[in-house]
Every structure is written in structure tokens, then in C-alpha cells.
Amino acid sequence: MPEISQSHYSLERCSRFNKRCREDGVATVPPRGAPLLLTPSRGLKRKIGCIENATQMGKSGRIEDYYVTGGGTLGRGKFGSVAVCRARAGGVEYACKTLRKGEETVHREVEIMQHVSGHPGVVTLEAVYEDAESWHLVMELCSGGRLVDKMREGPCSEHLAAGILKEVMLVVKYCHDMGVVHRDIKPENILITGYGKLKLADFGLAIRISEGQNLTGVAGSPAYVAPEVLSGGYSEKVDIWSSGVLLHALLVGGLPFKGDSPEAVFEEIKNVKLDFQTGVWESISKPARDLLGRMLTRDVSARITADEVLGHPWILFYTERTLKMVPVKSKLKFQNAAACHKLVASPESGSGGNKKGDGSLNEGSSSFSSSESCNSEYRDDCGWIDALATAVSRVTISEPKRTKLWSPTAPIDQQGSSNMKTSLCKAF
Numbered sequence: 411m412p413e414i415s416q417s418h419y420s421l422e423r424c425s426r427f428n429k430r431c432r433e434d435g436v437a438t439v440p441p442r443g444a445p446l447l448l449t450p451s452r453g454l455k456r457k458i459g460c461i462e463n464a465t466q467m468g469k470s471g472r473i474e475d476y477y478v479t480g481g482g483t484l485g486r487g488k489f490g491s492v493a494v495c496r497a498r499a500g501g502v503e504y505a506c507k508t509l510r511k512g513e514e515t516v517h518r519e520v521e522i523m524q525h526v527s528g529h530p531g532v533v534t535l536e537a538v539y540e541d542a543e544s545w546h547l548v549m550e551l552c553s554g555g556r557l558v559d560k561m562r563e564g565p566c567s568e569h570l571a572a573g574i575l576k577e578v579m580l581v582v583k584y585c586h587d588m589g590v591v592h593r594d595i596k597p598e599n600i601l602i603t604g605y606g607k608l609k610l611a612d613f614g615l616a617i618r619i620s621e622g623q624n625l626t627g628v629a630g631s632p633a634y635v636a637p638e639v640l641s642g643g644y645s646e647k648v649d650i651w652s653s654g655v656l657l658h659a660l661l662v663g664g665l666p667f668k669g670d671s672p673e674a675v676f677e678e679i680k681n682v683k684l685d686f687q688t689g690v691w692e693s694i695s696k697p698a699r700d701l702l703g704r705m706l707t708r709d710v711s712a713r714i715t716a717d718e719v720l721g722h723p724w725i726l727f728y729t730e731r732t733l734k735m736v737p738v739k740s741k742l743k744f745q746n747a748a749a750c751h752k753l754v755a756s757p758e759s760g761s762g763g764n765k766k767g768d769g770s771l772n773e774g775s776s777s778f779s780s781s782e783s784c785n786s787e788y789r790d791d792c793g794w795i796d797a798l799a800t801a802v803s804r805v806t807i808s809e810p811k812r813t814k815l816w817s818p819t820a821p822i823d824q825q826g827s828s829n830m831k832t833s834l835c836k837a838f
């Protein structure tokens with residue numbers, strides 16, 4: 411996908427920008443629950459204590475005692491690298507992210523990973539070890555690579571895009587419910603397991619937020635950053651904007667905001683009027699465009715929440731059994747009931763190569779190939795797009811409200827997290 415490649419090439423040239431972002435984020439936003447006038451030394455000590463707590467939970471000792479380290483490098487970041495390691499007991503392979511100590515952002519990344527690990531959509535943190543220089547985060551190995559690499563093959567079907575977005579929004583909603591804003595949602599940070607499950611990774615820019623809190627400090631990746639990040643205070647809604655950019659790229663194979671420099675990209679983010687009516691958009695269903703418009707709105711109070719994305723008819727149509735009868739019941743335009751029933755059933759039958767309709771990317775499947783896209787003319791002939799559009803028109807997006815940002819019990823129980831409670835850092 412040339413546009414995406416180009417954009418990320420330009421992002422790589424902006425590593426200094428990203429570094430500044432990380433620093434700004436730290437300097438301006440206190441961790442959740444921290445006294446506002448916490449002295450730096452006390453805050454850091456408290457955080458280190460918190461991490462040590464976790465490492466003492468059966469994970470004391472040197473990482474080398476438990477894992478064979480130094481396997482193949484999976485990736486490199488600003489503060490360390492990620493390599494394969496293998497458990498001495500059992501031989502299971504993991505990804506080990508080694509982060510150099512010193513930067514406060516590194517401590518925060520470890521803490522937030524401990525806080526959210528356990529959700530099925532987050533890369534599981536298996537153990538944390540420390541030595542004099544580094545933290546070693548032993549994580550589940552995502553051997554399927556990164557979503558961005560799959561996306562280079564071209565736009566994907568609406569069915570697959572909806573499945574992927576749903577997976578991403580489930581984890582984004584979870585993070586928001588846990589009081590965490592990821593701030594760097596992009597396909598580079600969405601990994602794929604060997605079984606084709608999507609996992610959100612890289613919490614290096616993530617930050618805690620409390621209800622009603624306004625975050626400040628520029629943080630994110632230029633092409634995905636929300637306009638309000640560039641102009642002042644912002645909230646967890648920045649993750650919805652970034653996910654909207656991701657949806658745009660999934661549907662049409664290109665980014666909505668482009669430029670030769672970060673500044674040029676930012677200008678577009680702040681000013682360009684998006685047109686979802688003409689050109690390539692004519693082959694995209696109205697409900698998909700409707701959802702995109704609600705995610706990529708600059709009016710933060712009008713931008714939908716993660717919950718509302720998950721309840722949008724376009725997502726429900728492709729991912730929920732319950733909606734499949736809606737077009738059949740509400741639309742009398744169908745000419746060929748048998749053919750249409752087959753199509754209506756398609757979300758479960760997996761026309762986009764995603765048999766579970768949940769965003770899983772089956773290994774070896776060419777789900778991202780444009781040749782597997784649904785035939786939109788055929789769908790329109792059957793009228794379900796109209797039916798779905800009708801459903802969309804009936805959707806009421808709630809009045810601007812603050813999402814409940816801190817509800818530790820329900821999400822933990824709902825997700826059936828086994829290690830969530832133990833890894834939750836109380837002193838956070």
C-alpha cells in the first residue's frame with residue numbers, strides 16, 4: 411500500500427518528534443491517583459516499588475535463569491529492542507522486550523502493561539525481570555507479524571475491516587474503562603498471533619487518565635494523531651480518531667492525512683475537509699462511511715465513543731448474528747430472497763476470508779487481497795446496504811458524555827482475566 415509506506419517512511423524520519431512527544435507526555439500529565447505535587451523522586455520510587463512487587467510474584471531472579479535469551483530480533487524501538495526468548499521449562503517461545511532503565515516513560519510503559527495485560531486483545535505480559543540496566547518484559551510471542559504489513563497488500567473487504575475494527579475497539583474500550591489512553595493506535599502497533607488473533611502492543615505512549623481529566627502534551631504518530639492533540643487539551647477520544655484513520659486505511663488502502671513533513675500532515679489533520687462521497691468511496695457502503703465520519707469528526711463531543719463504535723450497525727451487521735435479520739425484516743426491496751439470505755448470512759460464512767468474523771486473520775489466508783472484497787454492486791442490488799443505511803439513520807449516538815473511565819471490577823470479570831487482578835498495580 412504505497413500511501414501507507416510513504417507515510418510511515420516520513421514518520422521514521424521524525425523519530426526526534428516522537429521522542430519529544432514521549433517527554434512531553436510525562437512532563438504534563440500526572441499518573442492516575444498521584445498527588446498533584448508528588449516530588450519526582452518519591453514518584454519514581456513508588457513506581458519502581460510497584461514494578462518490583464510484580465517481579466516478586468514468582469518472578470524473582472535473573473531472566474537467564476528461566477529463559478534462553480538472545481534469540482532472533484523482532485524489532486527495535488527508541489528505548490530498547492524486542493527479541494525471541496525460550497522458556498527453559500517447557501520450551502515455549504516468547505517475545506522479550508528489553509528497555510533501558512532511566513527514562514520515566516519506560517517505568518510507565520511497564521506499569522501500564524501490567525495494568526492492562528490479561529485482556530485477550532492486549533499482548534499478554536508473562537513476566538517482568540530487572541537487572542541493573544534494564545527491564546525485561548517477557549510477552550506472548552505474536553508470530554503473525556504486524557497488521558501494517560498485511561495492509562500493504564491493499565484494501566480489505568468491508569467484512570474483514572469491520573472484524574478488525576471491532577477487535578481494536580474492544581481493546582480500546584477496555585483500556586478506556588481501565589483509565590488508560592493508548593495514544594498510539596496504528597497498524598504498526600497491532601500484532602497478529604500465530605492463530606490470527608489481533609493484539610494491541612506498544613504502550614510506550616500510553617498514559618493514565620481520570621474522569622474529566624484533560625491531557626496535554628503532544629503525543630502520537632503524525633498521520634494518526636487527533637486534531638485536538640495539536641491544539642490543546644484532549645481525552646481518551648484521541649484513540650477513536652486514530653482508530654478512524656486505521657479504518658480509512660483498511661477500507662481504501664491509504665491514509666486520510668498525508669504530507670512530506672509532520673507539519674504538512676498536521677495542517678491536513680486540522681483543516682482538510684474529508685470527502686467520503688466521491689471516487690473510491692462510491693464503492694464503499696454508506697454505513698461504513700457513516701461510521702468513519704463519526705470517528706473522524708474534529709468536534710470531540712460529537713465523536714463517538716468506543717462503546718458506540720461497537721454498537722454501530724455496520725459493525726453489528728458484520729460481526730453479530732443478531733442483526734442479520736434486520737435487512738430481511740425491514741426491507742422489502744429484495745428481488746431474490748434466496749440470494750439475499752445467502753448474502754445476509756455472509757458475516758458468519760466469512761466471505762472476506764475471516765471465518766469467525768472477529769478480525770482474526772487466518773494464517774496463510776489472503777484476507778487482505780482486494781480480490782476477496784465483497785462485490786458491492788451485488789450487495790446493493792440486494793438492498794441490504796439500503797437496509798443497513800436505514801438502520802444507521804435510526805441510530806442515536808448519545809449526547810456528549812464522559813465515558814466512565816474507572817471501573818476496575820466489571821471489565822476484569824467480564825474479560826475473565828486470570829492474571830489481571832494479580833498484575834494490577836495497586837500503587838499506580
Ligand SMILES: Nc1ncnc2c1ncn2[C@@H]1O[C@H](COP(=O)(O)OP(=O)(O)OP(=O)(O)O)[C@@H](O)[C@H]1O
Pocket residue numbers: 484485486487488489490491492505507533549550551552553556598599601611612613614
Ligand atoms: N509480543 C511481540 N511479539 C512479536 N513481535 C513483537 C512483540 N512485541 C513487539 N514486537 C516487534 O517489535 C517491534 C517493536 O516493538 P514495540 O513497538 O513494542 O517497541 P517500541 O520500542 O515501543 O517501538 P517504537 O519505538 O517504534 O514505538 C514491533 O513493531 C514488533 O515488530
